Amino acid sequence: MVKQKLVLRFPSTLVEEPVIYSLVKDFDLMVNILRADINPKKEGRLMMELSGEESNFRRALEWMQKKGLKVMHLKQQITWQEDRCTHCGACSVICPSGALVLNRPEMKISFIEEKCVVCELCLRACPARAMETLLDNAR
Numbered sequence: 001m002v003k004q005k006l007v008l009r010f011p012s013t014l015v016e017e018p019v020i021y022s023l024v025k026d027f028d029l030m031v032n033i034l035r036a037d038i039n040p041k042k043e044g045r046l047m048m049e050l051s052g053e054e055s056n057f058r059r060a061l062e063w064m065q066k067k068g069l070k071v072m073h074l075k076q077q078i079t080w081q082e083d084r085c086t087h088c089g090a091c092s093v094i095c096p097s098g099a100l101v102l103n104r105p106e107m108k109i110s111f112i113e114e115k116c117v118v119c120e121l122c123l124r125a126c127p128a129r130a131m132e133t134l135l136d137n138a139r
């Protein structure tokens with residue numbers, strides 16, 4: 001049994017393909033969608049957690065890559081570069097999961113990685129670019 005977080009990048013020609021349906025039906029995998037940015041006729045991006053038997057998982061990866069999807073592992077989800085952080089607190093206001101917390105009275109930010117749901121809102125909100133996503137090509 002494997003469970004992995006992946007990011008799929010779809011070329012515009014594939015955004016309307018029923019990829020999730022195939023992953024569930026043809027490969028017997030469980031799909032938990034974490035985030036989707038899909039627009040008709042444009043490149044799309046899907047962040048998800050896939051789980052199931054390892055052989056099915058491997059076959060599904062191969063199938064997606066053959067179809068022309070770019071598949072990347074979401075290796076470490078979101079990382080916080082503490083040295084760049086100015087503790088302005090902007091991220092703690094928009095973080096929906098409580099992963100970024102402004103501690104009082106010190107007014108210092110903490111990042112609780114286990115609570116992060118990889119919504120990426122903090123990446124856009126952080127003026128110091130202290131929040132990053134790490135991706136790695138799937139093999």
Ligand code: SF4
Binds near residue numbers: 078095098117121131
């Ligand atoms: S990615 Fe989303 S959940 Fe994770 S720390 Fe940033 S805002 Fe919070």
Ligand code: SF4
Binds near residue numbers: 091125127
């Ligand atoms: S928005 Fe960026 S600089 Fe501000 S507290 Fe959050 S991580 Fe630090």
